[in-house]
Amino acid sequence: MxxxxxxxxxxxxxxxxxxxxxxxxxxxxxxxxxxxxxxxxxxxxxxxxxxxxxxxxxxxxxxxxxxxxxxxxxxxxATRHRATPELFAQYTVAELAGYSDHWLENQGRLTHPMRWDAASDRYLPIGWDEAFARIGAHLNALDSPNQALFYTSGRCSNEAAFLYQLFVREFGTNNFPDCSNMCHEPSGTAMKAQLGVGKGTVLLDDFEIADAIFIFGQNPGTNHPRMLGELRKAAKRGAAIVSFNPLRERGLEKFADPQDKLEMLHNGSTRISSDYFQLCIGGDLAAIKGIIKRTLELDAQAQGEGRERVIDIAFIAEHTRGFERFAADVAAEAWETIEAESGLSRAELERAGDLYAQAGSVICCWGMGITQHKHSVATIHMLGNLLLLRGNIGRPGAGPCPVRGHSNVQGDRTMGIYEKPSPAFLDRLREVFDFEPPREPGHDTVGAIEAMLDGRCKTFFGLGGNFATATPDTDATHRALRGCELTVHVTTKLNRSHLVHGRDAYILPCLGRTEIDIQDSGPQGVTVEDSMSMVHLSAGINAPAAPTLLSEPALVARLAAATLGTRSKVPWLWLVGDYDRIRDKIAEVFEDFHDFNRRVRVPGGFHLPNAAAERRWLNAEGKALFKTHAVPTDLPVHRARASQQQPVFTLATTRSHDQYNTTIYGMNDRYRGVFGERRVLFIHRDDIAALGMNAGDWVDLESLCEDGVERIARRFLLVEYNIPRGCLAAYYPETNALVPLSSFADEARTPTSKSIPVIVHPHVPQAAQSLQASRDIGLVRVD
Known part of the structure; x- marks a missing residue:
């Protein structure tokens, strides 16, 4: 360590x-x-x-x-470390729960299917056939298919996701909570309503010719390092890169390309952001509206002086609706409100507006710093408004670019992993597979936790991921999972979700993306869809971590066959014998995947069409819509500050550099200067002084929830950092316990993990009764 x-x-x-x-x-x-x-x-x-x-x-x-x-x-x-049955024979589940997430990750690849034994509190090996038979029998014994939940991680392939949604819908439910519900759900929700398509419109080629790239709520240096290569090239050719982020992030400041021999030889680097605006947490909507206000003011000046318009009035007239109402709303929004809520001065916002107005083509990128707020959908609408003003959608070098996380999170949604499927999609499943899919909408992630808590759902099946750690309101989520009759997790490694289990529990280990997948017809490849809608093949090169492992498609197919039996007309085991057969079925269901097997074997794969990129607007109005939203001034943090006499901060959860989502690779956060510790709290030096504390003190965080539930996260190290006053940042999952289950994005229901009202107390050590809570988050024993 x-x-x-x-x-x-x-x-x-x-x-x-x-x-x-x-x-x-x-x-x-x-x-x-x-x-x-x-x-x-x-x-x-x-x-x-x-x-x-x-x-x-x-x-x-x-x-x-x-x-x-x-x-x-x-x-x-690709690690050589193995989490074999011997590991589980050595430790009870209670003992394993005392170790940190980093320690659990480092036990290595799981090798055998395991079933929890209540008498010994240990996971014991079980054969695949017996495991599938027992899980299938449990599912079939439920009073209703809607009592089961089927979670999906964004790491599973298109083929696995397609089979999974097919099995679950033939089983009889649309209960598909997934990782999208916790990250970019607002992006799809907002863009679908505004532009008719829930995906970004740009390609990598657009980054080569964009005049400006505006980046909101994103830290590519840690979360998408390959994006820095594109930003570096854009910066070198003179494009404006305009970043909006509360924290000063090293990847948005300067970058040394490890593949540039001269830069490495001379310890050189490239400046990334031409302008860096440190707005307050949650202030993005106000900031974007300020940029728009400046753009409209410049347009009015140009009109008054007889110069060329700043906004693209021809595009607006032909392709949009709602501009007049929207422009009136922007004009009526006071600069004082915009400044107060964004945390930026009018001069800074006018500078950003000038950069936007001067650029011929603009890409807007954003990450979860935008999506995990109560007003996230409205913020993304405002980004869409900004782009529409100057026709920056549907032409080269311009467009919206939501930068998603897991490698196939976008592909999973394309394949039908969605709790609210369209009638047209369900009709097509019925035609191709000859069964009647359920029509009732299912549970998203927040709804799934609520349904487990109140007993409406009794079974949780997770295809990848780490649900117990990724989700908000840790105590409630753990109680929900422990109340289940059955929990099952498909995984490559041990994680905390396997230790927060139901009355019956299974761990089903699978192949990883790097490993050779042999089926009846020989080695197989799977496909994924990246953030820019490119679909391509992926074929592993390593020997499997253990001969007992199954691929995700094979695992899903065998479970489906064991559960549905002769009542299913789908030839599950035949399909999984050759993944080309699965892709042929995908092509039958989705028109955009026509001739799938041929097109995906072209190096680089193929691009899925995007109507908005072609300026075709697939919504009820047939136009792109200007969406009107006031700058929010009555959010939970506003109400908390009005009701408290002590300082109230806005806390944003974030990743460390040695972390990807819930996977903890190490204990360092190199770019933020933190080594060997994860329980840290980033805070402005003046806020430390105002609290009467010092950097290096240990503090507790109390969430100011409006549901009356006390939520406290204990023992965080104060770290002085370049962050706006009144704002705090800390890592998740350590601070997930502070996010109320009831606090989520309007319309999209994404947990508000980036805008938690908190107060800071000196650390008070807890008594022995909190031992189990400490075990749940890996605090009792460290590596």
Whole structure:
């Protein structure tokens, strides 16, 4: 374990530090040679898709494109460490629960299906046939299929996701909570209503010609390192890169490309952001509205002086509706309100507006710093409004670009992993597979937790992911899972969700993306869809971690056959014998996947059509819509500040650099200067002084919830950081316990993990009665 230190980092993102970090992780996973060879096959035409993020590759036939966190993900999956039945014989579940998430991850790849034994509190090995028979019997014994929940992680392939949704719908429910519900659900919700398509419209080629790239609520240096290569090239050719983020993030400031020999030789770097605006947490809607207000003011000036209009009035007239009402609303919004709620001055916002107005083509990118707020859908509508003003949708070098997380989270939704399927999609399933799919909408993630808590749902099945750790309101989620009659997790490694289980529980280990998948017809490849709607093949090169492992498609097919039996007309085992057969069925259901098997074998795959990119608006109005929203001034944090006499802060959860979603690769956050510690609280120096405390003090955080439930996260180290006053940041999952289940985005129901009203107390050690709570989050015993 790293020594616990806090020391400022003033170097660039990437560079030698990234290479040293990858080397360290390869050695920690005991794969120094094997792992390096595996890395060189990532995202290549005869190799596998990186199991990390969904950022696309410019050229799948090119040489390896370095990405630090992708390398960590590959090393973690290709590890030689094994979590065998001997590990589970050594520890009870209660004992395992006392270890940290990092320790659990480092036990290595799971090798055998396991079933929890209540008498010994241990997971014991079980055969595949028996496991499927028992799980299928339990599902069939439910009073209703709607008593079961089927979660999906964004790491599973298109083929696995398609079979999974087919099985579950033939079983009889649309209960599909998934990771999209917790991240970019607002993006799809907002864009679908405004533009008719719930996906971004840009391609990587657009980054080569954009005049300006506006980045909101995103930290590409940690979460999408390969994106820095595109930003670096754009910066070098003179494009404006305008960043809006409460924290100063190293990847948005400067970057040293590990593949640039001269830059590495001379310890050089490239400045990324031409302008960096540190707005307050949750202030993005106000900031964007301020940029729009400035753009409209410039347009009015141009009109008055007889110059060319600043806004694209021809585009607005032909392709949009609602502009007049929207423009009147913007004009009526006071600059004082915009400044107060954004945390930026009018001069800063006018500067940003000038940059937007001067750029011929603009891309707007955003991440979960935008989506995990109560007003997230309205904020994304405002981003759409900004782009529509100057016709920045449906032309080269311009458009919306939601940057999604997991490698196939977008593909899973395309394949039908959605709790609110369209009637047309269900009709097509009925025609192709000859059964009547359920029509009643199912539970999303928040709804799934609520349904487990009140007993409406009794079974939880997770296809990947770490549900107990990824979700909000940790205590409520853990109670929900423990109240289930059955919990089942398909996974590659041990994680906390396996230790927060129902009265019957199974761990089903599967192949990873890096591994060779042999079925009846020989080696198989799966497909994924990246953030820019490119679909391509992925084929592993490593021997499986254990001969007992099943692929995700095979696992789903065998469970479906065991559960549905002769009442299903779907030839499950035949389909999974050759994944081309699955893809043929996908092509029958989705028109955009016509001739799937031929097109996906072209190096780089193929691009799914995007109507908005063609300026076709697939909504009821047949037009892109200007959406009117007031700057919010009555959010939970406003009400908390009005009711409290002590300082109330807005807390945003974030990832460390040695982390991908809930997977903890290490204990360091190099770019933020944190080493060997995860329970840290980033805070402005003046706020530390106002609290009468010092950097290095330990504090507790209390969430100011409006549901009357006390939520406290204990023992966080105060770390002085460049963040606006009144704003705090800390890592998740350590702070997930502070997010109320009842606090979610309007319309999209994404937990508000980026805008938690909290107060800060000096740390008070807890008594022994909190032992179980500490075990649940891995605080009792550390590595």
């Amino acid at each position: 790293s020594k616990k230190t806090i020391r400022p980092y003033d170097g660039p993102a990437g560079g030698w530090g990234a290479l040293r970090s990858v080397a360290r992780h390869l050695l920690e996973q005991d794969v120094p040679v094997h792992g390096a060879r595996t890395l060189l096959s990532a995202n290549q035409p005869d190799g596998f898709d990186c199991p990390g993020c969904a950022w696309p590759d410019r050229d799948h036939t090119s040489t390896f494109e370095f990405c630090e966190n992708g390398a960590k993900a590959v090393a973690a999956e």
